Amino acid sequence: MKTSQSAGAAMRTLVKQPTVTRRGFLRGSGLAAIGVTVITPAALAQPPRNALTASFRALGPATARTLVVMSRDVFPHDKLSDRYYTDAIAPLEKAAVGDQKTRVLLQQGVTALDAAARERFGKPYAEIAREADRVTLLRTIEETPFFQKVRGELVTGLYNNKVVWPLLGYEGSSWEKGGYLQRGFNDIDWL
Structure with missing residues (x-):
């Protein structure tokens, strides 16, 4: 059976080969070896997590930072910068401004998550270095209204962007x- 494409529809083909050549890698590593700092556009585009969450007034920057880390752990995409995860939790901030119950749910949920992290790892959730350790903590709270609220908002906040x-x-x-x-x-x- 023969199929045909319509005139305006073009199919995109992904190249699955690495785009870094041996010579390009050596050239880049040579710059690093002589102490030259290379600033990439990606490095410039990624503001610090603290700057991204500074505008969260109802929840507070600390709660927002924890929610960003939690968001990365619930829906991990290494290619996405924190900016997209911050945008995905922004509706939670908006809801917290207008609804005391939502604000309390989110703040108490983060407080409980941080308490569990301190008990098990000696530091707040957002400061735990290993993703596997953070995911272990999330698995213990995945049935809570707090987790369900955050996860539900992230599905649309992240994937509908x-x-x-x-x-x-x-x-x-x-x-x-x-x-x-x-x-x-x-x-x-x-x-």
Whole structure:
């Protein structure tokens, strides 16, 4: 059976080969060896976590920082910067401004998470270095209303953000272009 693509629909093909050459790697490592600091655009685009969460007035910056780390642990994507996770929890801040019950739920949830982290690891949740240790703590609270509220908000806050879609390999809606069958149905490389 022969299939054809519509005139305006182009299929994207992902190259699965590494793009770093041996010569390029050696050139970059040579700069590091002589003490030259290389500032990449990605480094410039990633503000410190404290700067990202400073605008959280109702929840407070410390609670927001913990929620960002928690967000990264619940939906881990190494390619995404903290900025996208901060954007994903911003609706929680907005809800906390307008609803005392939500604010208390989130603040008490973070306080309880930090207490469990201190008891088990001697430091607050956001300061635990190993992701596996943080995930262990999250598994103990995954049935709580706090965890469910944060996870539920993250699903839409993170994955409904059109800016994040290309970073995850999602090309957006395809129905108006003939569907996915002929337009990259099988080209997601992160699964």
